[in-house]
Amino acid sequence: MSETVNTVHSRTADAIEAARAAGRTALIGYLPAGYPTVQDSIEAAVALGNNGADVIEIGIPYSDPVMDGPVIQAATSQVLADGFRIDSVFDIVKAVSARTDAVVLVMTYWNIVDRMGVHTFARRLSEAGGAGIITPDLVPEEAGDWFEASDRYGLDRVFLTAPSSTDERIKLVVGSSRGFVYGVSVMGVTGARTEVSSAAEQVVARAHAAGAPRVAVGLGISRPEHIREIGRYADGAIVGTALVSALRDGGPAAVGTLTAELATGAVRDGADA
Amino acid sequence: MIEHTGSYQNQPGPYFGPYGGRWMPESLIAALEEVERTFTEAREDPEFIARLQDLFTNYVNRPSLLTEVPRFAADTPGVRVFLKREDLNHTGSHKINNVIGQALLAQRMGKTRLIAETGAGQHGVATATAAALFGMECTVYMGEVDTQRQALNVARMEMLGAEVVAVTTGARTLKDAINDALRDWVASVDTTHYLLGTVTGPAPFPAMVRYFHSVIGEEAREQVLAQTGRLPDAVCACVGGGSNAMGIFHGFLDDPGVELYGLEAGGEGMDTGRHAASINLGRTGVLHGARTYLMQDEDGQTVDSHSISAGLDYPAVGPEHAWLHDTGRATYEPVTDTECMDAFQRLCRTEGIVPAIESSHALAGALRLARRWTDEGLVGPDTPEDEQKIIVVNLSGRGDKDVATAAKYFGMLPDAETPAGGDAEAVAARPEGAQS
Numbered sequence: 001m002s003e004t005v006n007t008v009h010s011r012t013a014d015a016i017e018a019a020r021a022a023g024r025t026a027l028i029g030y031l032p033a034g035y036p037t038v039q040d041s042i043e044a045a046v047a048l049g050n051n052g053a054d055v056i057e058i059g060i061p062y063s064d065p066v067m068d069g070p071v072i073q074a075a076t077s078q079v080l081a082d083g084f085r086i087d088s089v090f091d092i093v094k095a096v097s098a099r100t101d102a103v104v105l106v107m108t109y110w111n112i113v114d115r116m117g118v119h120t121f122a123r124r125l126s127e128a129g130g131a132g133i134i135t136p137d138l139v140p141e142e143a144g145d146w147f148e149a150s151d152r153y154g155l156d157r158v159f160l161t162a163p164s165s166t167d168e169r170i171k172l173v174v175g176s177s178r179g180f181v182y183g184v185s186v187m188g189v190t191g192a193r194t195e196v197s198s199a200a201e202q203v204v205a206r207a208h209a210a211g212a213p214r215v216a217v218g219l220g221i222s223r224p225e226h227i228r229e230i231g232r233y234a235d236g237a238i239v240g241t242a243l244v245s246a247l248r249d250g251g252p253a254a255v256g257t258l259t260a261e262l263a264t265g266a267v268r269d270g271a272d273a
Numbered sequence: 274m275i276e277h278t279g280s281y282q283n284q285p286g287p288y289f290g291p292y293g294g295r296w297m298p299e300s301l302i303a304a305l306e307e308v309e310r311t312f313t314e315a316r317e318d319p320e321f322i323a324r325l326q327d328l329f330t331n332y333v334n335r336p337s338l339l340t341e342v343p344r345f346a347a348d349t350p351g352v353r354v355f356l357k358r359e360d361l362n363h364t365g366s367h368k369i370n371n372v373i374g375q376a377l378l379a380q381r382m383g384k385t386r387l388i389a390e391t392g393a394g395q396h397g398v399a400t401a402t403a404a405a406l407f408g409m410e411c412t413v414y415m416g417e418v419d420t421q422r423q424a425l426n427v428a429r430m431e432m433l434g435a436e437v438v439a440v441t442t443g444a445r446t447l448k449d450a451i452n453d454a455l456r457d458w459v460a461s462v463d464t465t466h467y468l469l470g471t472v473t474g475p476a477p478f479p480a481m482v483r484y485f486h487s488v489i490g491e492e493a494r495e496q497v498l499a500q501t502g503r504l505p506d507a508v509c510a511c512v513g514g515g516s517n518a519m520g521i522f523h524g525f526l527d528d529p530g531v532e533l534y535g536l537e538a539g540g541e542g543m544d545t546g547r548h549a550a551s552i553n554l555g556r557t558g559v560l561h562g563a564r565t566y567l568m569q570d571e572d573g574q575t576v577d578s579h580s581i582s583a584g585l586d587y588p589a590v591g592p593e594h595a596w597l598h599d600t601g602r603a604t605y606e607p608v609t610d611t612e613c614m615d616a617f618q619r620l621c622r623t624e625g626i627v628p629a630i631e632s633s634h635a636l637a638g639a640l641r642l643a644r645r646w647t648d649e650g651l652v653g654p655d656t657p658e659d660e661q662k663i664i665v666v667n668l669s670g671r672g673d674k675d676v677a678t679a680a681k682y683f684g685m686l687p688d689a690e691t692p693a694g695g696d697a698e699a700v701a702a703r704p705e706g707a708q709s
Contacts, residue, residue, distance in 0.1 A: 063575040066455045086572040115573030162300035188460040
């Protein structure tokens with residue numbers, strides 16, 4: 001696996017390294033495709049990219065999102081009820097990639113990819129300008145076809161590691177990922193929390209120790225001070241629910257405002273702002 | 274079709290041919306590994322087995338009876354039908370077998386809280402029962418729609434000390450209850466065991482749940498041999514997730530002369546789209562941790578299932594059933610609500626047994642098979658006794674919980690109580706002369 005990691009150039013890794021070189025913690029933002037409409041989801045993602053996000057996660061609405069908390073569930077349920085179709089994901093990725101410098105990833109539960117066929121999905125994502133997929137319910141043991149397809153189409157594979165992961169599993173996740181490793185900060189589902197979990201630092205340290213060059217922390221991160229804290233030990237910070245709430249309440253403009261605010265927390269101590 | 278040679282029994286998982294696996298968030302993998310380790314150790318531990326057997330005998334009421342039902346089978350002379358009476362178990366269905374087994378494992382792991390999903394309420398009631406018996410906390414997730422359809426079972430679980438959470442996400446039915454139970458488990462895994470109620474889900478659940486239910490098939494095989502001197506020609510069981518069917522099939526998997534029939538919920542008919550017959554729909558994918566057949570649209574979104582029986586109202590099926598289908602070892606056929614309720618009423622009127630609506634799908638499958646054999650001239654009034662055909666039906670549960678649904682379906686309630694909403698459809702679907 002380390003061989004394939006070296007042969008495909010990772011655009012996500014480039015974006016995170018560029019942030020590091022500029023003295024910043026990489027800011028990674030999540031928004032659901034099609035929420036509240038396809039057009040507004042494009043505008044919101046563009047606002048995210050143009051106000052300081054280094055990486056954008058476009059989440060695909062799914063009928064059974066077991067890792068999502070109430071805010072994201074409510075948003076994606078609405079999108080599905082409005083008749084959302086998977087084809088528009090590629091249109092969204094294409095439009096957003098064209099209008100921002102941020103790298104665009106897709107976050108999806110696996111059955112969506114499985115239904116289309118992993119090779120077709122990977123080809124279409126690559127053609128649309130997407131850089132890879134974050135897979136919250138896919139573990140490396142089940143990802144044989146995805147390894148093949150991601151290598152073939154030059155896509156990043158972001159697997160997750162959790163506070164409960166054994167050392168052996170962390171090694172497997174780190175060795176399987178390309179771009180960065182997604183460190184789940186708490187045992188739970190997505191949702192804004194008032195404080196960053198004390199488990200987060202340990203999750204990141206263990207992934208680094210297992211050889212991960214880049215680890216980003218997700219779940220429960222909603223404020224600039226969270227990102228500042230995470231930046232002391234992690235390479236990136238992932239914000240989801242807070243952005244979705246902003247989009248729900250204030251539209252794409254509110255996403256831009258919140259992103260700019262979050263970006264202040266991404267500036268590392270001692271770096272020029 | 275998948276080629277398979279050798280034994281079908283004791284498939285260890287995590288894969289059953291291309292099916293099964295562990296399609297789960299990383300956060301839960303450590304817990305699944307712990308359950309698997311504990312289960313693997315426990316099944317080799319004589320003390321654990323003795324404890325399980327003691328509870329089966331002195332608490333669950335095992336072995337359950339095997340009852341011949343000649344009046345039920347009277348229209349097809351030459352066919353003998355026997356019922357495996359899981360309806361006589363404590364709490365009224367087969368569900369208790371798996372619940373007792375997993376609750377013992379939870380205790381062994383030092384967990385103090387059980388969570389479960391439930392559709393009709395049978396698995397929730399069984400889990401609440403085990404929690405009371407072992408002094409554990411219990412939370413049961415139940416779709417809001419089902420809490421309304423099965424209000425008495427909600428009260429029953431609460432009487433047993435469980436907290437019942439009405440699930441308001443997604444379609445508000447069984448699959449959404451599983452989603453919420455998984456969300457709970459991700460956050461509570463240190464203290465909590467998720468007592469999954471059927472042979473679906475990530476490994477080790479499919480093989481483990483089958484193991485705890487395999488007692489059904491072992492007993493049935495022994496009993497039918499004792500009562501008739503030979504093995505049956507066919508075994509029929511209903512299939513939602515498929516736990517009672519795996520339990521009874523397992524005992525007969527390596528008897529090639531025994532045909533195995535899984536009866537899926539055909540709802541209002543396969544052509545209406547309103548059914549829960551995942552295998553017969555024929556689309557594979559991953560849901561709730563397993564690769565299997567599942568009801569989904571072209572984009573891979575899970576489609577809502579429909580059945581008159583809440584217990585079969587699940588849009589996927591256990592991965593081992595998917596494999597048994599592909600290998601041809603078992604045959605899966607849909608049974609419509611109408612056929613099912615005809616069989617329900619027939620058992621009530623001919624044998625004095627009120628079956629669960631879930632199990633009535635298996636009864637309908639047996640009647641259909643008996644008619645097929647009769648039409649093909651394989652059996653008839655003059656068939657000598659040693660050439661008669663024998664069917665064993667797994668009567669997985671009793672119908673007490675279904676009295677209200679059935680009464681509405683057959684129009685036995687006063688007009689003032691004619692139901693609103695989904696149940697009105699059941700009344701509308703009532704066949705002519707159903708009250709006769």
